[in-house]
Structure formats: C-alpha cells, structure tokens
Amino acid sequence: KNQVEQSPQSLIILEGKNCTLQCNYTVSPFSNLRWYKQDTGRGPVSLTIMTFSENTKSNGRYTATLDADTKQSSLHITASQLSDSASYICVVSAIRYGNKLVFGAGTILRVKS
Amino acid sequence: ETGVTQTPRHLVMGMTNKKSLKCEQHLGHNAMYWYKQSAKKPLELMFVYSLEERVENNSVPSRFSPECPNSSHLFLHLHTLQPEDSALYLCASSKGLAGGYNEQFFGPGTRLTVL
Numbered sequence: 001k002n003q004v005e006q007s008p009q010s011l012i013i014l015e016g017k018n019c020t021l022q023c024n025y026t027v028s029p030f031s032n033l034r035w036y037k038q039d040t041g042r043g044p045v046s047l048t049i050m051t052f053s054e055n056t057k058s059n060g061r062y063t064a065t066l067d068a069d070t071k072q073s074s075l076h077i078t079a080s081q082l083s084d085s086a087s088y089i090c091v092v093s094a095i096r097y098g099n100k101l102v103f104g105a106g107t108i109l110r111v112k113s
Numbered sequence: 114e115t116g117v118t119q120t121p122r123h124l125v126m127g128m129t130n131k132k133s134l135k136c137e138q139h140l141g142h143n144a145m146y147w148y149k150q151s152a153k154k155p156l157e158l159m160f161v162y163s164l165e166e167r168v169e170n171n172s173v174p175s176r177f178s179p180e181c182p183n184s185s186h187l188f189l190h191l192h193t194l195q196p197e198d199s200a201l202y203l204c205a206s207s208k209g210l211a212g213g214y215n216e217q218f219f220g221p222g223t224r225l226t227v228l
Contacts, residue, residue, distance in 0.1 A: 002155060009153070032214060043115065043203050043219030044156075051214075089156070099212025103155035 003027045004104035006090050012110045017080055021107045023073040023090030031099055035064050035075050036089040038106070044089055047075070080111045116140040117220035119204050125226045126194065134189040134223045136204030144210050145187040146217070147179060150201040162187060163210055194227045201225070 004025045013019050025033070032051050036044035048057040048064040050073075056065045061078045077084055090104040117138045126132050138145065147159040161169035162181040176198075178190040187204055204220040211217045 004155070031212070041224075042221050043117070043205070045115065045219070046216055049214065049216070093212045099210070101158070101212055101217075105153055105155045 002105065003094075003102050004090055004092050006088075006104040006107050008107060009105075010108040010110070012112060013080055015080060015082055015111050015113050019077050019080060019109065021075045021077075021088050021090075021109070023075070023104055025071050025073070025090070025092045025102070025104075027092040027094045027096075027102050028071070029095045031093045031095050033064075033066055033073050033093070034091040034101075035062070035073075036091060038087040038089060040086070047088075077109075082111050082113060085109060085111045115218045115220065117204060117206055117218050119202075119220035119223050121223060122221065123224045123226075125228065126191070127228050128194060128196070130194075131190070131192040133191065134202055134204075134225075136187040136189075136220055138185055138187075138204075138206040138218070138220075140206060140208075140218060142206040142208050142218070143184050144207045144215075145181060145184075146205040146207075146211070147187065147189050148203040148205065150203055150222070156203065159189075161210070168210070191225075194225075196227050199225055199227045 007022045034049045035047045038044040050057045063076045066073045087106040089106040092102045144163045149157045159173045160179040180188040201222045203222045205217045207215040207217045209215045
C-alpha cells in the first residue's frame with residue numbers, strides 16, 4: 001500500500017464551483033508536504049509546500065491545509081476555471097529516508113463549462 | 114516554462130532499438146533526477162545525480178543507463194526495452210537535493226512507447 005493515498009481518483013465539476021481534494025499519508029516523521037499540479041502532457045508544477053508545523057498555505061485560488069495529527073492534507077480550489085483541469089499530486093518528504101519524496105498517484109480533476 | 118527542457122517529446126521504439134532521452138536545465142541547479150510516470154501510478158524515482166555523481170539508483174533494470182556529463186545535462190540511454198517500459202519519463206532538477214525545502218522543477222517529459 002502506498003504511503004500517500006489520494007482521493008478521489010478523479011473528479012468532474014462545473015466551472016465556477018469549489019472543490020476539495022484529499023491526501024492521507026502514513027509517512028512519519030516528515031519534514032514537508034507539497035501539492036503539485038500536472039497539466040496533460042506537461043511536468044508537475046509546484047503549488048504549495050508546507051512544513052509539518054504549518055496548518056494552511058495559499059496560492060491564489062488554491063489553499064492547502066495540513067493536519068499532522070490525523071495525517072491528512074487537503075487542497076481546496078475556489079471558483080474553478082477550465083484551466084484547473086489537471087492532475088493534482090500530493091508529495092510528502094520522509095525524514096526517515098533522508099527526506100526522500102513519497103508521491104501520491106494523483107487526483108484527476110476535470111472542470112466543465 | 115520551468116527552465117527544464119526534454120527531448121524528444123515523443124518517442125516510439127522497437128524492443129531491439131537503442132535510443133537516448135536528453136534533459137537540460139537552465140536554472141543553475143546541481144541536482145538532477147529521472148522519474149518514470151505510468152498511468153494511475155505514483156511517480157517512480159529512477160536515478161538521482163548530485164554534482165554530476167549518481168547518488169541514488171532505485172533498482173532500475175540495466176536496460177536503462179543514465180549519464181550526467183555536467184550539472185546542466187542529463188541523459189537516459191535506452192536499449193532492449195520491454196513494452197511495459199512505455200510511460201512518461203520526467204526529468205527534474207533542484208538547487209540542492211530535493212526533500213528538504215529545495216524545490217524540484219520538472220521538464221515536460223518524454224512520452225515513450227515501446228512496440
């Protein structure tokens with residue numbers, strides 16, 4: 001079982017709506033948690049990076065939250081746009097393995113007009 | 114653009130061919146990475162180079178052979194691949210080794226199809 005699990009696997013929403021993507025991890029201890037956006041045919045691009053002591057980090061319409069006690073993170077997208085259609089990947093940095101990055105499989109988001 | 118370029122963007126090869134993937138970063142970074150991305154699976158780290166020395170090799174079959182001639186260039190040499198090697202191959206770079214707070218910047222990837 002992967003140490004970083006993301007849900008849902010895929011999601012379709014209407015343009016203008018909000019949505020929340022989930023990331024549950026078992027990696028412990030960890031130094032930071034990242035969210036990446038990957039457009040089709042492109043490499044991942046960083047959205048946010050949070051240390052284990054941070055609860056929230058925003059980047060425009062993207063807001064990531066982190067609950068280190070429950071080992072959960074979420075990425076909230078506000079007022080979605082067609083350009084938000086992409087795969088969103090959660091990544092945890094594992095201290096035990098020399099800060100190795102552990103990747104989730106991603107959530108595929110499709111925004112419809 | 115992220116400052117990391119990859120060529121070719123698409124590659125179709127037979128199982129007996131030899132080909133190479135190229136990655137170049139224009140960011141002045143000193144660490145470079147190869148990842149394999151298969152559908153619905155997490156990114157798999159293949160190789161890590163820091164200051165042109167290989168520091169990580171994650172049990173990758175010998176049919177994949179990396180080369181890092183300098184801190185700006187990274188190659189992945191391919192020979193006698195299998196159909197299950199078909200995937201998106203991503204190159205990334207970072208200022209120091211990623212995992213701390215060093216940001217990784219990814220290239221657009223090479224879509225490889227092995228027939």
